[in-house]
Amino acid sequence: MAINDVEHCDQHCRHEDLIQIVNAQMPDEDELYDLAELFKVFGDSTRIRILFVLFEAEVCVCDIADTLNMTQSAISHQLKILKQSKLVKSRREGKSVFYSLADGHVRTIIAQGRDHIEE
Amino acid sequence: MAINDVEHCDQHCRHEDLIQIVNAQMPDEDELYDLAELFKVFGDSTRIRILFVLFEAEVCVCDIADTLNMTQSAISHQLKILKQSKLVKSRREGKSVFYSLADGHVRTIIAQGRDHIEE
């Protein structure tokens, strides 16, 4: 059987059109993967809490840990993920490392999310 | 030891201020949980692909499955999650069930995500 063989939904559907239209608009696999990875980062309440801390100030790791009442290790692991996604950036100052938001998309995305759940 | 005892970061930090400021702005636990749950839904490329299909039209389940070349069961499971998050809505027409986007937040959030990764 060919890949796109259609076995179901004989009546109501417009496969040929739809598949072509969708494929024309669908981002490529890499972008879809990156998109999912990005939202996965927002999909954990510890990381969201970290972002809310960084909404207020540039903060060092142990202060984030103290503020959220979590271990330094747990916070550090999550900061690494946030940094890999370019949602936060860091700056070393002596023994401490200060983290801050990387750009405005973070606030916008969180704000849109809050908008959605307030309904 | 009390919950908020501070053991680290003696020099650079402004715990008292920070903790109070952050707590004033931090959403309550329920909202943080809901926020994370919402973004978790966006954090899977199958569900994102489904949303891109629904960007184009109101579509029945088997058409989504055909378009994305996945099983009806897999799509149905994911549609349930999308519906629970109120990102999509459904309408039965005879034997078929047609799904569509629930509101504009979906497009906005996806658009912001794409903005972010294009850098």
Add this chain to the structure above:
DNA sequence: TTTTCATATGAGCATTTGTTCATACGTTCA
């Protein structure tokens, strides 16, 4: 009523994920 088609759903399994624990790395100060 009995098939047939479209969709929904529970169980099972493999994979992913977040935290903890131990420890390594990097910097400052004595």
Add this chain to the structure above:
DNA sequence: TGAACGTATGAACAAATGCTCATATGAAAA
């Protein structure tokens, strides 16, 4: 140099997640 502090990281384990398979539900046609 060595000790102390702040941070990073790998391994391990429990919990969550996405797909498959089998089957149930709902609606239309025979």
